[in-house]
Amino acid sequence: MAHDVAADTAIGAALSGMRVAIAGLEYEGNSLSLRVERRADFERMGICEGAGLLRAAEGKQLALAGAIETLRAGGATLCPVYWTKGGAGGHVEDSFFTEAMACIVDGIAALGALDGVYLAMHGAMICAVEKDPEGAVLAALRARIGPDVPVAVSLDLHAHVTPRMAACAHIIVGYETYPHVDAHRTGACAATLLLRAMRGQIRPVTRIRRYNAILPVLGGATTEGEPMAEVAAQARAMEAAGRALSVSYFPVQPWLDMADVGIAGLAVADADAAAADAAAQEILDAMWARRYAFELPAMTPAEAVRAALLREGRVLLIDAPDAIGGGASGDAPALLAALLAHAPQVPSALCIVDPAAAQQAAALGTGAQAEFAIGAWQDQRWFTPLKVHATVERLCDGEFVFRGGPVAGATGRLGPSAVLRAGEVRILVTSHAVYEHMDEHYAACGIDIAACRLVSFKNLMNYRKLIAPGTSWIALHGPGGTPLRLQDVAWQHRRRPFWPADDTPAPFPLPG
Numbered sequence: 001m002a003h004d005v006a007a008d009t010a011i012g013a014a015l016s017g018m019r020v021a022i023a024g025l026e027y028e029g030n031s032l033s034l035r036v037e038r039r040a041d042f043e044r045m046g047i048c049e050g051a052g053l054l055r056a057a058e059g060k061q062l063a064l065a066g067a068i069e070t071l072r073a074g075g076a077t078l079c080p081v082y083w084t085k086g087g088a089g090g091h092v093e094d095s096f097f098t099e100a101m102a103c104i105v106d107g108i109a110a111l112g113a114l115d116g117v118y119l120a121m122h123g124a125m126i127c128a129v130e131k132d133p134e135g136a137v138l139a140a141l142r143a144r145i146g147p148d149v150p151v152a153v154s155l156d157l158h159a160h161v162t163p164r165m166a167a168c169a170h171i172i173v174g175y176e177t178y179p180h181v182d183a184h185r186t187g188a189c190a191a192t193l194l195l196r197a198m199r200g201q202i203r204p205v206t207r208i209r210r211y212n213a214i215l216p217v218l219g220g221a222t223t224e225g226e227p228m229a230e231v232a233a234q235a236r237a238m239e240a241a242g243r244a245l246s247v248s249y250f251p252v253q254p255w256l257d258m259a260d261v262g263i264a265g266l267a268v269a270d271a272d273a274a275a276a277d278a279a280a281q282e283i284l285d286a287m288w289a290r291r292y293a294f295e296l297p298a299m300t301p302a303e304a305v306r307a308a309l310l311r312e313g314r315v316l317l318i319d320a321p322d323a324i325g326g327g328a329s330g331d332a333p334a335l336l337a338a339l340l341a342h343a344p345q346v347p348s349a350l351c352i353v354d355p356a357a358a359q360q361a362a363a364l365g366t367g368a369q370a371e372f373a374i375g376a377w378q379d380q381r382w383f384t385p386l387k388v389h390a391t392v393e394r395l396c397d398g399e400f401v402f403r404g405g406p407v408a409g410a411t412g413r414l415g416p417s418a419v420l421r422a423g424e425v426r427i428l429v430t431s432h433a434v435y436e437h438m439d440e441h442y443a444a445c446g447i448d449i450a451a452c453r454l455v456s457f458k459n460l461m462n463y464r465k466l467i468a469p470g471t472s473w474i475a476l477h478g479p480g481g482t483p484l485r486l487q488d489v490a491w492q493h494r495r496r497p498f499w500p501a502d503d504t505p506a507p508f509p510l511p512g
């Protein structure tokens with residue numbers, strides 16, 4: 001959306017003395033994942049309190065940074081409280097969530113009179129007990145600060161936006177893009193609307209509309225020619241036409257096994273709930289109308305390796321069912337087995353989470369040869385560890401700086417890691433499952449993907465940043481924590497009918 005940040009800056013003096021609380025809780029859950037995220041997992045990415053939050057955001061492309069810069073430029077007095085950003089995984093331990101929520105809610109309430117609140121959230125966190133953590137934080141906050149203080153929230157495109165969240169926040173703005181390249185701008189947009197609300201120029205109301213439908217993440221790119229690009233263009237046109245202050249679309253994190261998870265349209269309008277409702281409905285229908293276009297072709301690991309060998313140039317093998325960025329364990333050895341069976345002498349690289357193998361390599365030392373049992377370290381529902389005779393080529397600490405995306409400038413920590421070599425297959429074994437942006441994790445451990453004919457990635461979209469002349473990609477399908485075929489998942493809690501399991505022409509509304 002095209003907000004006039006410069007105009008807001010110009011009236012900064014008018015806001016002098018206005019106090020804005022800033023906090024955040026960012027994490028993407030996945031019900032199919034066995035990973036449990038604890039305090040230590042959030043500490044690796046950073047838990048910040050008070051002024052530490054401002055330092056953590058400095059120079060980053062985070063939504064938090066965009067909001068801070070905008071609020072500061074607008075002349076507001078910043079009151080930083082608490083912020084943490086995990087990656088994606090299974091559920092968050094309730095004890096940590098309770099602690100984080102208390103830090104945010106009690107911390108903001110302790111500030112006394114406030115003119116506004118900004119919160120950076122992903123919007124798809126789940127805990128073992130609390131299934132709507134963001135809604136719980138916003139409701140608790142609203143109970144403490146009253147109904148009138150404007151609250152603005154920025155969310156990931158894959159947020160599971162609940163009616164409670166929409167009821168408790170005056171302003172919600174989601175990322176426009178996937179791959180996510182606009183986190184900073186999203187934070188700035190939410191903050192710009194917050195500034196206008198604090199100034200009394202607008203009285204924002206947020207409404208959502210939802211359908212009981214989930215869409216394959218792999219087909220959700222907003223780049224030109226993709227179905228979501230049309231949805232994005234429609235949202236921007238609606239804003240330009242004055243239909244709403246902000247229009248967002250949420251194709252939703254699909255691997256959430258809960259009764260009321262579905263795609264959502266959301267709009268913020270100026271004191272006009274009916275306009276917000278209508279805009280939310282229109283953008284929701286734009287997504288629904290394109291649902292079939294989200295399904296992309298995919299192959300089994302063996303088919304993919306054989307097909308890749310018939311192509312010219314470098315081929316990226318996308319291990320979609322084990323996507324760390326979608327919350328999977330990142331420890332599936334299926335593609336490794338296919339590479340060793342069909343292309344052992346083809347220069348290739350693959351990353352797999354296996355702290356035991358990394359530890360074994362460290363104990364043996366560089367140059368040692370041994371048999372390793374690789375993969376299925378955390379998740380043995382579909383695979384067992386794969387026995388591989390390999391050489392320890394390199395040991396590394398696994399630290400790197402993200403070069404782009406919503407975490408640009410932040411430090412990634414794979415933990416103690418090792419490069420094992422079997423034939424010409426290089427296997428990067430890591431201690432932690434870390435969000436993949438581009439090839440930073442490989443480069444940090446000495447693997448130059450330019451020298452590889454086949455390279456594996458465990459993400460669902462960022463790999464597209466590596467597509468160039470001479471580089472193509474093939475997606476894999478199969479079992480895992482982030483399966484492509486959503487209709488085949490053994491859902492326990494989803495309400496029927498839902499798309500794509502129930503394929504009827506009419507959508508199935510969820511409470512908005």
Ligand SMILES: [Zn+2]
Pocket residue numbers: 156157158180
């Ligand atoms: Zn996302």
